[in-house]
Amino acid sequence: MSHTFLMEAGRWRLQGSWLERDGMPIPVKGKILVAWSKDDWYTMVTKLEFPGSEREGVSYQYRGRLNLGDRQYTFVLQHSLLGKVEGEGWVAPESIVQRYWVLGDRQRRTGFETLYQLSDDEYYMSSGVMAGHYLTSAMEARLARVKHNE
Numbered sequence: 600m601s602h603t604f605l606m607e608a609g610r611w612r613l614q615g616s617w618l619e620r621d622g623m624p625i626p627v628k629g630k631i632l633v634a635w636s637k638d639d640w641y642t643m644v645t646k647l648e649f650p651g652s653e654r655e656g657v658s659y660q661y662r663g664r665l666n667l668g669d670r671q672y673t674f675v676l677q678h679s680l681l682g683k684v685e686g687e688g689w690v691a692p693e694s695i696v697q698r699y700w701v702l703g704d705r706q707r708r709t710g711f712e713t714l715y716q717l718s719d720d721e722y723y724m725s726s727g728v729m730a731g732h733y734l735t736s737a738m739e740a741r742l743a744r745v746k747h748n749e
Contacts (some may be wrong), residue, residue: 604721608635615740706730720744
């Protein structure tokens with residue numbers, strides 16, 4: 600099975616839980632759009648919302664480059680909560696692992712995402728944000744590919 604998330608253009612739905620230090624899990628839903636240009640650059644836009652919660656939504660806008668056949672890549676990210684971010688990713692046989700760091704941040708915030716492939720149309724995601732040595736938030740979610748007729 601080869602990766603379909605990120606490696607192919609498409610739309611994905613996200614559903615899971617958002618956790619913050621000393622708080623109860625909050626339901627989270629989202630949409631992800633992945634697009635590729637002809638010169639091996641990709642754009643990924645993610646919008647998260649928290650139904651039934653007062654919490655404001657979160658958006659991410661990635662731009663990165665991954666040459667055909669490569670297993671490592673870099674990206675820049677504009678994050679609605681963190682600001683300007685840089686990161687790197689690794690494409691493993693059964694997962695995609697990303698790590699990022701906030702530029703010019705006094706709190707030394709960093710983050711990670713692991714997307715484990717369950718099938719061509721489904722991934723399980725675990726992610727977190729840290730400030731220094733402390734985990735400040737985490738998310739676990741299932742991603743499902745949206746078919747063209749949905």
